[in-house]
Amino acid sequence: MTTVEAAAAVARSPLVILPAGAYEQHGPGMPLATDTLRAEAVAERVAAELGGRAVIGPSLPVGVSPHHLGFAGTVTLTTGTLAAVVRDYVGSLHRHGWRKFLVITGHGGNNATLTTVAQDLLADRPDVEFAWTPVTVLASEVVAEMGVSEVHGHSGEAETAQMLHLAPQLVHRERLVAGTTAHDQLDPLSKVARRGGHPTLTLPYDRLSPNGVLGDPRTATPEDGAAIVAAVVTRITAFAKEWLDS
Amino acid sequence: MTTVEAAAAVARSPLVILPAGAYEQHGPGMPLATDTLRAEAVAERVAAELGGRAVIGPSLPVGVSPHHLGFAGTVTLTTGTLAAVVRDYVGSLHRHGWRKFLVITGHGGNNATLTTVAQDLLADRPDVEFAWTPVTVLASEVVAEMGVSEVHGHSGEAETAQMLHLAPQLVHRERLVAGTTAHDQLDPLSKVARRGGHPTLTLPYDRLSPNGVLGDPRTATPEDGAAIVAAVVTRITAFAKEWLDS
Amino acid sequence: MTTVEAAAAVARSPLVILPAGAYEQHGPGMPLATDTLRAEAVAERVAAELGGRAVIGPSLPVGVSPHHLGFAGTVTLTTGTLAAVVRDYVGSLHRHGWRKFLVITGHGGNNATLTTVAQDLLADRPDVEFAWTPVTVLASEVVAEMGVSEVHGHSGEAETAQMLHLAPQLVHRERLVAGTTAHDQLDPLSKVARRGGHPTLTLPYDRLSPNGVLGDPRTATPEDGAAIVAAVVTRITAFAKEWLDS
Amino acid sequence: MTTVEAAAAVARSPLVILPAGAYEQHGPGMPLATDTLRAEAVAERVAAELGGRAVIGPSLPVGVSPHHLGFAGTVTLTTGTLAAVVRDYVGSLHRHGWRKFLVITGHGGNNATLTTVAQDLLADRPDVEFAWTPVTVLASEVVAEMGVSEVHGHSGEAETAQMLHLAPQLVHRERLVAGTTAHDQLDPLSKVARRGGHPTLTLPYDRLSPNGVLGDPRTATPEDGAAIVAAVVTRITAFAKEWLDS
Amino acid sequence: MTTVEAAAAVARSPLVILPAGAYEQHGPGMPLATDTLRAEAVAERVAAELGGRAVIGPSLPVGVSPHHLGFAGTVTLTTGTLAAVVRDYVGSLHRHGWRKFLVITGHGGNNATLTTVAQDLLADRPDVEFAWTPVTVLASEVVAEMGVSEVHGHSGEAETAQMLHLAPQLVHRERLVAGTTAHDQLDPLSKVARRGGHPTLTLPYDRLSPNGVLGDPRTATPEDGAAIVAAVVTRITAFAKEWLDS
Amino acid sequence: MTTVEAAAAVARSPLVILPAGAYEQHGPGMPLATDTLRAEAVAERVAAELGGRAVIGPSLPVGVSPHHLGFAGTVTLTTGTLAAVVRDYVGSLHRHGWRKFLVITGHGGNNATLTTVAQDLLADRPDVEFAWTPVTVLASEVVAEMGVSEVHGHSGEAETAQMLHLAPQLVHRERLVAGTTAHDQLDPLSKVARRGGHPTLTLPYDRLSPNGVLGDPRTATPEDGAAIVAAVVTRITAFAKEWLDS
Known part of the structure; x- marks a missing residue:
């Protein structure tokens, strides 16, 4: 996209989609950029579904990942830095005339910061409508049908399936190994943190x-990944259409 | 509590509970401090259940409430200010020797900021264990049984019930009136925001x-409030016991 | 107070009083919240004297207390955090229409930060009138008549007297003991810091x-406390009346 | 002073004096830098009196002066900026080995910020001893004997006298004119602010x-200025000696 | 790259290369991401030349571009935000063991901020060696031989040539048009800003x-672009080798 | 300058010159304030050349000098603090009506921060024109003719010459000694840093x-210093005149 397309898009495409990810360990078999790749792929498909009513802005390739710093290669922003970056993106695009923003984050560690940005914008830029969404949880029904491990999540069945669908060339299949898959494998404090629901201990x-x-990424299939991505895209698209029509 | 009790508590009561609330409109019938009052009441009961293994620290009487600034009396902190306050509380108590912190927030607008604090603490103070919890959502089963309105939430049946149980003298019963109770009463953009689940638009x-x-606060009863509070206290206490034993 | 009263108060009660305190050691006999309690009590009495021309906003229950961190239980904000909180309170209430703010601080450690807020507001919000006041020093004549120790101040005769008057149930009388009462008990550096007047060494x-x-809290009486509070309330009320009439 | 003298001074001169001033209107007859000039002059004399036990560090030529922004030429720092500058000075000199710092401020608008720095340093750099002092108020007895106006202060008799003594070539004597000299000349709100004592309205x-x-700068004499400066230097020197000996 | 490769790289590849770019107008013919693309391409080639002694970290896809905000699509970070991001990247990778960082910036607007990061790191992380480099100016001799316009720079001959070499599919050749090419086309203030050398007016x-x-991008050729990139890669590689061997 | 002259200057002297320096080691023979002295001297001469079209504002006596913290006496600001100070200066003078600012920095360590201020002002205060300039490099031709050492720079021939011309009484001539003068005297990492041109390693x-x-300050002469200063003043004056006329 050049500035020419951007100028046209201000009028024609009132929604800006910003893909947000992470640069963090995804186990021995998946790339550090897994979450960003998934977010960008979903963003592109949603934008395509919206048929010109949305444009994709610059990515947020690094997110809030302090919980992964124990693994080499992980890069994290503080929550304050990520919030500043998102605000700067929004502030810049606001100057050009955009008012609707949707951040699609492939990384759950960004969720809270995105909410704080939304809250502060309410007071600072009341004419902005700022929404955000995670990815995988939008397809929780699909994931439930996949038959995932008791303990399941980061770099597990669902994320791996998405990568096998979206970027199979970046997955080291031969290295995929199970991580923690059962509650009993956790130490007592970790069990507290993985109780589910609130209270929340990080x-x-x-x-x-x-x-x-x-979880166990070895059971992931590209077909499951395709189903997850399709469900996610469908849901975000429906949301965006309702929003754009409101 | 004096400094004498505090000094004793560092050894005996390894958990600090911090009640967090808000200073925001709660409709014509409930006080601005509703969320703080509920959080403090829950904190006291949880501490009592824990039988000396937890102490209650200073409250956070004002939270993140920009979405209520359209109503007189609402006072809000930015998310950055609230995060700084919580960090200062934790940092001070850390000097005295505490390592476990549980924020009980009566106000959902604080949730995201509390998560960002938890995340940043992972990198900055790895010896701290920081948890937080909302209140009402822990009793979602009780609330479901109450038969609440289609649109239900802020200052609605569940919050009002809690106040009728905890601080009936502060509720202006004669002023309780229904707010938005049905999806059809919402304008199109508000419908988008109240779709439920993600994406999230604030x-x-x-x-x-x-x-x-x-919701409709007129249908709230003190009995429902008692049931909600009991469920919340039970759940947080169970969490805290497992944590303290881990 | 609900949002209904707040909406009415914007027009009728142009002055907002904000009680500020501390959460810090007050010796073996008085609670950590001593300063906040005193500030709130004075605020309520001043507001009553002003007969509806002032409202009381949310408290600032934790202040700037790094000098007390050596004693268990003390919680402090940095000066920057406290300033941010006060600015957020003022900014929120400014949206509703208030322009006059009076912070009553029971804790002298907040004085400097309150002054910095007043200064920065001069440039940032020229339509705001921001005043603040300490408590005990307004009754210095009463205190002088009490016959206090040579070294006298924090948790000493005057503060204890106020608590015996305002919240006797929170004072552990049996634990009240003398602290440093004479200049000769101080080490050389402390003598420098307690010379009186400027230069100031903290x-x-x-x-x-x-x-x-x-000081020696054992000599404090509730009657002295009542006299101190009365003098403080009289002085603040006179100030506020002149201000509101100007 | 070169780095050679600085290296020697770390051991021989354990006290660093930092002169702080302002760049603000001082009426039609005195320079914008009046407060900085006075602070530097006092600093030099105190250092001389201390006979090598103190060194003078870099000046703080601009202070907190938002209350003078209505007059051309005034430059102000926010309180946060001034605090950052002072902390950076202290942090740098701390690396070289200094632990005792005395800021002499010719401008009262800096007082609160200097106190906040002192407070935050208690927590952040417990090995630092940080003191500060104003100038003119140390000579209040001398000023009282001068017979000043009922309303008296900024650019009035006492400040002008000091400048006539320290830098007469920078004073436009022919332009010296009286400002506000009597309480009755003030408007009602200004009377509130000039009541004296607390509460404080800026x-x-x-x-x-x-x-x-x-005040009325026309009555100032260089002799009065000399007496003020002498009293100030005596008092600060006595303080510093006691400190250095403690 | 997965965390497995990252863990191996900490020992084997002591240098981290971070590509930095911009998201800003590049005239009607080149994409908003031009600078990031060029930086990433150079980074990859330098890493290849270094044969395993360097790894490439996450990109900085948005830089400091306030001077381009007049053109649609430009997104800018404030200098403080970019500095925070770079510091967070460095801080994260520092935890894993890396000490040498080289930012390759395709956008000159980032240069100053990168220098400020380098300066602050000297005091905060003395064990870090932080270097940065621009791209095109390293090939100034090649550019001089290309015969560029009198006024030449952003989106001109040299940048366009690089894009025709590196990403020709993203260049809209048919839209390439001359911009300002001669000093006489500038208005007087712009002439001051484009005098060359210092003083610098932005x-x-x-x-x-x-x-x-x-400049005039129509005269750019892919061959020139290849020569520029080759010269840049050679120069950075030579620098990095000398650094790694030192 | 008093506020009277300042008020007149807003209309008559549209350019404000701000001298910026450093407080850092300048070898055994030159004062810590060397860079500030040179900047102020150049500022005065430029202002004189401009014949009333410029005024000189307050100095920035301490700059960004973390690279000199290894030598006693050096005081540094972080880049963020210096930027805040400059912005506060500009913001204050902007209130009085000035729009053109020129910072003359005698210290190269300030260059990057000044550029970041210029960039952020583009977005925040679009009506401000902010320029900055170093000193010595403007006279690079004169310096080249002096016959300086192979390694030459800080406190070397050119800086010493300027001081011998501008403030000979502050130069300890007998202490002037050569520092690093040849590339071969550098250790390998330092050689990388002194390669010249980019990449840049600090x-x-x-x-x-x-x-x-x-360099070798012993070869410096006051005549060389006069020539350097004259060249610098000529160049800045020409720039300022063109600017003021534009």
Whole structure:
């Protein structure tokens, strides 16, 4: 996209989609950029579904990942830095005339910061409508049908399936190994953190899993990944259409 | 509590509970401090259940409430200010020797900021264990049984019930009136924001409801409030015991 | 107070009083919240004297207390955090229409930060009138008549007297003991810090007094406390009336 | 001073004196840098009196002067900026080995910020001893004997006298004119602000005085200025000696 | 790269290369991400030349571009935000063991911020060696031989040539048009800003050029681009080798 | 200058010159304030040349000098603090009506921060024109003719010459000694840093030179200093005139 397309898009495409990810360990078999790749792929498909009513802005390739710092290669922003970056993106695009923003984050560690940005914008830029969404949880029904491990999540069945669908060339299949898959494998404090629901206790992932994986990525299939992505895209698209029509 | 009790508590009571609330409109019938009062009441009961293994620290009487600024009296902190306050509390108590912190927030607008604090603490103070919890959602089963409105939430049946149980003298019963109770009463953009689940769009509450209320507080009873509070206390206590024993 | 009263108060009660305190050691006999309690009590009495021309906003229950961190239980904000909180309170209430703010601080450690807020507001919000006041020093004549110790101050005769008047149930009378009462008990550096007047050297209180007390709280009486509070309330009320009439 | 003298001074001169001033209107007859000049002059004399036990560090030529922004030429720092500058000075000199710091401020607008720095340093750099002092108020007895105006202060008799003594070539004597000299000349709100003592209300100086002057600088004499400076130097020197000996 | 490769790289590849770019107008013919693409391409080639002694970390896809905000699509970070991001990257990778960092920036607007990061790191992380480099100016001899316009720079001959070499599919050749090419086309203030050398006056680019282009991109050839990139890679590689061997 | 002259200057003297320096080691023979003195001297001469079209504002006596912290006496601001100070200066003078600012920095360590201020002002205060300039490099032709050492720079021939011309009484001629003068005297990492041109690696000066000097100040003459200063003043004056006329 050049500035020419951008100028045209201000009028024609009132929604800006910003893909947000992470640069963090995804176990021995998946790339550090896994979450960013998934977010970008979903963003592109949603934009395509919206048929010109949305444009994709610059990515946020690094997110909030302090819980993964125990694993080499992980890069994290503080929550304050990520919030500043998102605000700067929004502030810049606001100057050009955009008012609707949707951040699609492939990384759950960004969720809270995105909410704080939304809250502060209410007071600072009342004419902005700022929304955000995670990816995988939008397809929770699909994931439930996949038959995932008791403990399941980061770099597990669902994320791996998406990568096998979206970027199979970046997955080291031969290295995929199970991480923590059962509640009993957790130490007592980790069990507290993985009780589910609230209260919420945040622990570093090297405590939850020796290899950083929750679940068993070996059972993931590209077909499952395609189903997850399709469900996610459908849901976000429906949301965006309703929003654009409101 | 004096410094004498505090000194004794460092050894005996390894958990500090911090009640967090808000200073924001709660419709025509409930006080601005509703969320703080509920959080403090729950904190006291949980501490009592824990039998000396927890102490209650200073409250956070003002939270993140930009969405209520359209209603007189609402005071909000930015998310950055609230995060700084919580960090300062934790940092001070850390000097005295505490390592476990549980924030009980009566106000959902604080959730995201509390998560960002938890995340940043992972990198900055790895010896701290920081947890937080909302209140009402822990009793979602009880609330479901109450038969609440289609649109239900802020200052609605569940919050009002808690106040009728905890601080009936502060509730102006004669002023309790229904707010937005049905999806059809919402304007199109508000419908998008109240779809449920993700994506998440944050809107100011004067858009969602003319009087700031979601639901019909007139149907609330003190008995329901007692049941909600009991469920919340039970759940947090169970969590805290497992944590303290881990 | 609900949002209904707040909406009415914007027009009728142009002055907002904000009570500020501390959460810090007050010797073995008085609670950590001593300063906040005193500030709130004075605020309520001043507001009553002003007969509807002032409202009381949310408290600032934790202040700037790094000098007390040597004693368990003390929680402090940095000066920057406290300033941010006060600015957020003022900014929120400014949206609703208030322009006159009076912070009553029961804790002298907040004085400087309140002044910095007043200064920065001059440039940032020229339509705001921001005043603040300490408590005990307004009654210096009463205190002088009480016959206090040579070294006298924190948790000493005057503060204890106020608590015996305002919240006797929170004072552990049997634990009240003298702290540092004479200049000769101070080490040389502490003598420098307690010379009186300027230059000003700030030292931690565990250096000034082994038990955190300056003075002898055992001589305090509720009658002295009542006299102090009355003098303080009279002086603040007179100030506020002149201000509101100007 | 070169780095050679600085290296020697770390051992021989354990006290660093930092002169702080302002760059703000001082009426039609005195320079914008009046407060900095006075602070530097006092610093030099105190250092001389201390006979090698103190060194003078870099000046702080601009201070906190938002109340003078109504008059051309005034430059102000926010309180946060000034605090950052002072902390950076202290942090740098701390690396070289200094632990005792005394800021002499010729401008009262800096007082609060200096106190906040002292407070934050207690927690952040417990091995630092940080003191600060104003100038003119140390000579209040001398000033009282001068017979000053009822309203008296900024650019008035005492400040002008000091300048006539320290830098007569920078004073435009022919332009010296009286500013506000009597309480009755003040408008009602200004009277509130000039009541004396607490509560404290901060107002811009263009409201207090049409020409920015409080008092009548025409009655100032260099002899009075010499007496003020001598009293100030004596007092600070005595303080510093006691400190260095403690 | 997965965390497995990252863990191996900490020992084997002591240098981390971080590509930095911009998301800003590049005239009607080149994409907003031009600078990031060029930086990433150079980074990959330098890493290849270094044969395993360097790894490439996450990109900085948005930089400091306030001077391009007059053109649609430009997104800028404030200098403080970019500095925070770079510091967070360095801080994260420092935890894993890396000490040498080289930022390759395709966007000159990032240069100053990168220098400020380098300066602050000297004091905060003395064990870090932080270097940065621009791209095109390293090939100034090649550019000089190309015969560029009198006014030449942003989106001009040299940048376009690089893109024709590196990513020709992203260049809209048919849209390439000359921007400001001669000093006489500039208005007087712009002439001051483009005098060359110091003093330095920064102006927005919509003042310097109606279409945001400085120079005539139509004369650019992929061959020139290849020569520029080769010269840049050679120079950075030589620097990095000398550094790694030192 | 008093506020009277300042008020007149807003209309008559549209350009404000701000001298910026440093407080850092300048070898055994030159004062810590060398850079500030040179900047102020140049500022005065430029202002004189401009005949009333410029005024000189307050100095920035301390700059960004972390690379000199290894030598006693050096005081540094972080880049963020210096930027805040400059912005506060500009913001204050902007209130009075000035729009053109020129910072003359005698210290190269300030260059990057000044550029970041210029960039952020483009977005925040689009009506401001902010320029900055170094000193010595403007006279590079004169310096080249002086016949300086192979390694030459800080406190070397050119800086010393300027001081011998501008403030000979502050130069300890008998202490002037050569520092690092030849590339071969550098250790391998320092050679990388002193390669010249980009990439840029910033190292502390105690690594580059045992006594903090680059070059041989003994060969400096006041005549060379006069020539340097004259060339610098000529160049800045020409720039300013063109600017003021534009």
